Amino acid sequence: MLLIRCPYCEEERPELEFRNAGEAHVVRSANMAATSDEDFEKYFFIRSNPKGVIYERWRHIHGCARFFNAVRDTVTDKFVMTYKAGEPKPKKLPGVAK
Amino acid sequence: MAKGAVKSAPAGVERRPALAGREATGKSVKVEPLGPAERVSLRASAESVASLSRALGLTLPQKPKTSAAKGSRIALWLGPDEWLVFDEEGKDLLGDCAKAKQLHSAVGISHRNVAISVSGPAAEACVNAGCPQDLSLAAFPVGACSRTVLGKAEIILYRPAEDAFRVECWRSFSDYVFTFLSEAARDAAA
Numbered sequence: 488m489l490l491i492r493c494p495y496c497e498e499e500r501p502e503l504e505f506r507n508a509g510e511a512h513v514v515r516s517a518n519m520a521a522t523s524d525e526d527f528e529k530y531f532f533i534r535s536n537p538k539g540v541i542y543e544r545w546r547h548i549h550g551c552a553r554f555f556n557a558v559r560d561t562v563t564d565k566f567v568m569t570y571k572a573g574e575p576k577p578k579k580l581p582g583v584a585k
Numbered sequence: 586m587a588k589g590a591v592k593s594a595p596a597g598v599e600r601r602p603a604l605a606g607r608e609a610t611g612k613s614v615k616v617e618p619l620g621p622a623e624r625v626s627l628r629a630s631a632e633s634v635a636s637l638s639r640a641l642g643l644t645l646p647q648k649p650k651t652s653a654a655k656g657s658r659i660a661l662w663l664g665p666d667e668w669l670v671f672d673e674e675g676k677d678l679l680g681d682c683a684k685a686k687q688l689h690s691a692v693g694i695s696h697r698n699v700a701i702s703v704s705g706p707a708a709e710a711c712v713n714a715g716c717p718q719d720l721s722l723a724a725f726p727v728g729a730c731s732r733t734v735l736g737k738a739e740i741i742l743y744r745p746a747e748d749a750f751r752v753e754c755w756r757s758f759s760d761y762v763f764t765f766l767s768e769a770a771r772d773a774a775a
């Protein structure tokens with residue numbers, strides 16, 4: 488079983504307590520009515536789906552119930568790090584080259 | 586506390602606890618339903634905590650996985666702005682919360698939850714049969730509490746003593762949770 492660190496509970500918890508909630512840092516337009524169809528499609532449907540490091544929202548649904556962000560490697564399924572919702576994308580990732 | 590307690594109710598009203606009369610005993614663990622209690626689901630921001638603590642007569646815990654007890658009243662930390670407060674003597678929790686002047690949300694859930702006691706030297710093994718958390722005393726000491734899962738049901742787990750757990754689940758899940766713990770109690774060894 489994977490252990491995921493919840494930034495609010497401040498410890499690693501079993502994956503069964505968590506739920507994935509899609510890609511993180513997808514910004515909703517402040518003026519949705521003026522958004523072009525192409526831009527809306529990008530915002531609404533298009534996801535990066537990378538091979539490697541991905542930024543995702545997760546929810547500790549059977550724990551503190553909080554949403555937070557996680558950096559995960561889609562190849563190894565390893566969690567690189569987690570951070571609280573609303574915090575900016577971490578510039579440096581621990582243990583990741585580049 | 587009476588087993589599967591039936592408290593005196595107003596005349597003509599029969600109190601029928603969800604797990605009345607059920608009990609399971611393993612070699613070194615006992616699973617039994619706990620009596621009714623007053624329960625409140627409390628949501629409040631950091632600014633309201635001091636005011637609510639005064640109103641409730643206990644300091645609401647602010648650190649993850651911790652609890653605070655005062656007399657028959659216990660507050661469990663569930664999230665950064667969420668607590669489960671319960672009182673086994675049935676004292677008026679909602680009335681006390683209402684005395685707090687700061688903004689908060691207190692919802693009475695006394696009848697939504699059912700509490701089950703798991704006690705004995707093998708209590709930890711029994712709960713661990715369905716709960717994936719580390720329940721060793723180092724990771725889950727006396728007084729620790731957490732919302733988590735047991736099998737397929739969500740539970741709130743609280744450890745009042747080294748060899749005892751209080752398992753709270755929703756009333757509609759109580760049959761599943763109790764049966765799960767009963768089966769686990771048959772195998773659990775300290």
